[in-house]
Amino acid sequence: xxxxRDIKGTLQAYAVTFSYLFRKPTTIQYPEERRTPAPRxxxxxxxxxxxxxxxRCVACHLCSAACPVDCISMQAAEAPDGRRYAAWFRINFxxxxxxxxxxxxxxxxxxxxxxxxxxxxxxxxxxxxEKEDLLIGDGGKDNDYNFYRHAGIGVVNPRGxxxxxxxxxxxxxxxx
Amino acid sequence: MTExxxxxxxxxVKLILVFAAVLGLAAYMVLAERKVLGRMQLRYGPNxxxxxxxxxxxxxxxxxxxxxxxxxxxxxxxxxxxxxGMASLIALLSFAVVPFSPPITLFGRTIPMxxxxxxxxxLYFLGLSSLAVYSxxxxxxxxxxxxxxxxxxxxxxxxxxxxxxxxxAVVPVVLTAKSFSLTEIVVSQxxxxxxxxxxxxxxxxxxxxxxxxxxxPFDLPEGENEIVAGYHTEYSGMxxxxxxxxxxxxxxxxGSMVTVLFLGGWHxxxxxxxxxxxxxxxxxxFCFIWTRGTLPRLRYDQLMHFGWKFLIPVxxxxxxxxxxxxxxxxx
Ligand code: SF4
Ligand code: SF4
Numbered sequence: 001x002x003x004x005r006d007i008k009g010t011l012q013a014y015a016v017t018f019s020y021l022f023r024k025p026t027t028i029q030y031p032e033e034r035r036t037p038a039p040r041x042x043x044x045x046x047x048x049x050x051x052x053x054x055x056r057c058v059a060c061h062l063c064s065a066a067c068p069v070d071c072i073s074m075q076a077a078e079a080p081d082g083r084r085y086a087a088w089f090r091i092n093f094x095x096x097x098x099x100x101x102x103x104x105x106x107x108x109x110x111x112x113x114x115x116x117x118x119x120x121x122x123x124x125x126x127x128x129x130e131k132e133d134l135l136i137g138d139g140g141k142d143n144d145y146n147f148y149r150h151a152g153i154g155v156v157n158p159r160g161x162x163x164x165x166x167x168x169x170x171x172x173x174x175x176x
Numbered sequence: 177m178t179e180x181x182x183x184x185x186x187x188x189v190k191l192i193l194v195f196a197a198v199l200g201l202a203a204y205m206v207l208a209e210r211k212v213l214g215r216m217q218l219r220y221g222p223n224x225x226x227x228x229x230x231x232x233x234x235x236x237x238x239x240x241x242x243x244x245x246x247x248x249x250x251x252x253x254x255x256x257x258x259x260x261g262m263a264s265l266i267a268l269l270s271f272a273v274v275p276f277s278p279p280i281t282l283f284g285r286t287i288p289m290x291x292x293x294x295x296x297x298x299l300y301f302l303g304l305s306s307l308a309v310y311s312x313x314x315x316x317x318x319x320x321x322x323x324x325x326x327x328x329x330x331x332x333x334x335x336x337x338x339x340x341x342x343x344x345a346v347v348p349v350v351l352t353a354k355s356f357s358l359t360e361i362v363v364s365q366x367x368x369x370x371x372x373x374x375x376x377x378x379x380x381x382x383x384x385x386x387x388x389x390x391x392x393p394f395d396l397p398e399g400e401n402e403i404v405a406g407y408h409t410e411y412s413g414m415x416x417x418x419x420x421x422x423x424x425x426x427x428x429x430x431g432s433m434v435t436v437l438f439l440g441g442w443h444x445x446x447x448x449x450x451x452x453x454x455x456x457x458x459x460x461x462f463c464f465i466w467t468r469g470t471l472p473r474l475r476y477d478q479l480m481h482f483g484w485k486f487l488i489p490v491x492x493x494x495x496x497x498x499x500x501x502x503x504x505x506x507x
Binding site: 010013014016017018020021023024025026027029 | 212214215216217218219220466467469470471
């Protein structure tokens with residue numbers, strides 16, 4: 001009968017809540033206990049360096065173009081050896097939504113998400129990170145990659161001198 | 177003359193004791209509810225203020241007292257200011273007739289452990305619980321807000337409906353005790369509690385009491401996902417706090433009522449009577465919290481159907497059958 005089913009259904013719920021009373025809560029008591037985020041956790045970005053210690057960022061503006069909230073800004077500059085770099089590079093973490101699009105857009109693996117999530121500050125202006133705050137000492141998730149060893153720009157090796165690089169194409173050979 | 181004086185002083189002392197105990201208990205009931213609910217939902221509940229969060233009630237009181245006391249524009253000012261006080265006051269007044277222990281003898285005097293042993297204590301309690309409707313109705317009406325008004329209307333309909341089944345559920349108890357005095361009712365349960373003698377009446381009374389206390393699954397007057405906070409939407413600060421404390425005092429008083437009417441009051445083996453009484457009240461209060469952690473809110477029409485089409489007919493039948501049986505079996 002329906003009534004019997006209803007009563008049973010109601011009482012079973014009581015048993016469930018009562019048994020939950022004796023289970024360990026799943027809460028993480030934050031300041032004392034901390035969760036260790038997975039390495040791929042998407043929290044604040046860092047700027048990484050290539051294996052030779054140079055800055056990876058070539059100031060191509062792809063990340064700032066990809067950013068849906070427009071919180072990355074930079075000024076491009078060029079060193080005498082042809083290496084491009086950012087004269088200044090700024091991320092406003094008060095606006096960032098940690099979507100990761102900048103890291104996906106970056107051709108040089110320079111900008112990467114890091115698991116550092118504790119960036120609450122009282123003053124919003126202190127959430128504007130400059131290049132010095134963003135740069136870290138190593139290559140982050142992919143330590144061996146060096147953009148200039150694949151790019152065909154004569155910065156690390158002379159043009160055409162890299163292992164996986166084809167020689168310059170003879171335009172005349174393309175004419176039918 | 178001295179006799180009168182001593183009696184008055186005794187009543188005053190009992191009054192203060194009951195007042196302090198009930199208010200203290202209400203404050204910690206809030207904490208207990210938050211903790212137990214938390215554990216049922218695999219959380220910890222408040223645990224930051226003091227050891228195990230034990231100072232949380234103080235922090236809450238300070239917070240409520242220092243908040244701004246707002247009166248909405250075009251509200252009926254006087255009614256608006258009075259209503260929350262009524263909520264707590266009426267809940268507190270009911271405690272006057274609750275006997276929490278058998279009379280004790282002190283310096284050759286017999287002192288009844290009840291503030292005022294009315295011979296119609298039960299009717300007094302039922303009357304006061306009807307009066308509790310007023311705080312909701314006035315608070316909701318005087319706020320000049322649609323949500324408060326809707327909550328008040330719901331509260332009115334709900335309280336009046338469930339008052340009926342509550343009144344009908346205590347009839348078998350009165351029949352057994354042959355008295356309206358709560359002390360007599362407890363005495364009549366010396367061998368076994370009314371809960372076993374009238375199980376159906378007990379279940380009906382428990383359900384009605386939960387509806388009376390306006391808590392889940394019957395918290396339609398506040399239904400926060402439909403009407404913000406119902407009748408106390410417009411209240412802030414300590415006035416909201418009074419409604420809030422009133423609710424918890426209500427839980428204690430209704431718990432004591434269940435204890436006195438159905439669980440045998442202070443009767444129990446080994447432990448002193450007052451301890452038994454407190455334990456039973458706390459057990460009923462735990463059931464209230466447990467229910468809140470378990471059941472979702474009813475819909476308004478379900479609430480009305482359940483009250484009028486199920487609870488009241490069953491209660492009426494129960495009264496008839498109990499009366500017939502008692503008539504047949506004899507006194
Ligand atoms: S994570 Fe998203 S929002 Fe933040 S800087 Fe990168 S692209 Fe912009
Ligand atoms: S971080 Fe990457 S995408 Fe952004 S400017 Fe530098 S190289 Fe380009």
